[in-house]
Amino acid sequence: MSSPFPLRPAVATLDDEAWEDLLNFIEERRVIPIIGPELLQVETESGQRLLYDWVAEKLAARLNVDTGALPHPYTLNDVVCWFLASRGRREEAYTRVRSIFRDANFAPPLALRQLAQITDFDLFVTTTFDPLLEQAINLERFQGAQSAEVIAYAPNRVVDLPSEREKLQRPVVYHLLGRLSASPTYVISEEDMLEFICALQSEHLTPERLFHELEHNHLLLIGSSFTNWLARLFLRMAKRHRLSDPRDVGEVLADNHSDKDARLLNFLQQVSVRTRVYNGAEEFVDELHRRWMTRHKPGEVVPLGVPQRFLPPEREMPDNAVFISYAREDLAAVQKLKAGLDAAGVKTWFDLDRLEGGDDYDRKIQRYIARCSYFVPVVSATTQRRLEGYFRREWSYAIDRARNIAEGALFILPVCIDDTNVAAAHVPDKFKALNFTRLPDGEVSPEFARRLQDFLSARHG
Known part of the structure; x- marks a missing residue:
């Protein structure tokens, strides 16, 4: 049905005032980028291509699809539909996609690296299933260490954000349409998309914390492949109210097609006045990155490849x-301890998320203590006060391993971060027989750093 209202010309850019507002909201952590496939320009054997166009070509070859029978240019959906119509097994398509990615080795595209550099972004949502976004974040913020939290939604396995956004300990990448797997748990066809969208609208299958954030924050839909009705539906689903209702937050659709869709533009201009359209996904990211970098003083900007002072431990x-074993109340001192040891080239790990529950978690911690180089229990007024705590179980696991280590060979290196009397501390007798190192507030001394360096060199060469 045609609209009785005349279509206003589309504004495919943002003016300086709109950019200024957007940067202010980003600095206040009130903006969530939602990443789509148009940002995935990768270098292939035939030059730069969109990743999913390349995957469609490779999948067609592996599934023996007659590409002459497909529309040109064909898509991943076209390949999957032809294969299923030819009585192919649905599960096989996902297995082949997984194999294609296993054999590939793409560097994260520049646009994703630029977004990763905007350190005010702590929650990323992606509508793609590939690992390039989390790789970009790990590369730019953590020197390639696997530190970003990666979560994937699937209708048969609903996983929400681990906590409220302000309590997140590390940047989060949420795969809203599933994550690469050998199982059919991610979107590679329009039928998959339909199933995911229906599930996400179901009361019992919605990741509630995530959608609370989508509802109450400004959204940047960058490089989305959503067209017309799917774009309208996604906006309505994210905002959870009629799009014509007044709201304090807005959205930007930055892609290569929305500004050419007259019906979508007409709908947005009449109904969703807080939604802006920007022509060009990579162009939007480039301009956003330039303005964010310009606004920050050189000392505040994290250059490409340079780590922050404290790098969260890998997953x-x-x-x-x-x-490093610690009580959660001592996290600030432990972060300083890790930063100091990182600077000395000593590789460390501690459980930042402190899940403290479940057999799987406990087995993981036992496994880590069984294969770590050294065990550093952090003793403090907190451990004195807490006569129960998971850290005491970690201490016990370390002592169990030490029983199998030769007499005189060091494994446990206790550290005290305050003025606690270690002789009277509530610690195992095994600890009291060892030499405690005092590192007030977790500040690493040159002597302690050199000591660990020497131990590690002697053990691993």
């Missing part, structure tokens, strides 16, 4: 790491 403990 999984790396090989030959030093395991």
